[in-house]
Amino acid sequence: MSPVLARRCRTALLWTAAVAVVALYGFPFVYLVLTSFKPATDAIAVPPTVLPQRFSLDNYLTALNGRG
Numbered sequence: 001m002s003p004v005l006a007r008r009c010r011t012a013l014l015w016t017a018a019v020a021v022v023a024l025y026g027f028p029f030v031y032l033v034l035t036s037f038k039p040a041t042d043a044i045a046v047p048p049t050v051l052p053q054r055f056s057l058d059n060y061l062t063a064l065n066g067r068g
Contacts, residue, residue: 031050034050034051034052035052036059036060037052037055037056037057037059038052038053038055038056038059039052039054039056039058040059042054
């Protein structure tokens with residue numbers, strides 16, 4: 001294997017590993033943000049869905065208008 005090909009393979013492997021790590025650690029945060037746009041009934045639905053069936057800003061309005 002030539003040095004250039006070995007370096008390209010190593011670079012591709014490192015990028016693949018980096019993308020996998022970011023996806024694994026980033027998914028919970030993305031899921032959290034998507035859940036914040038779900039109505040309460042969709043947020044506790046069984047089985048859970050990743051994408052909201054319908055988007056709602058009610059959770060943000062409640063948080064911003066509530067006391068405490």
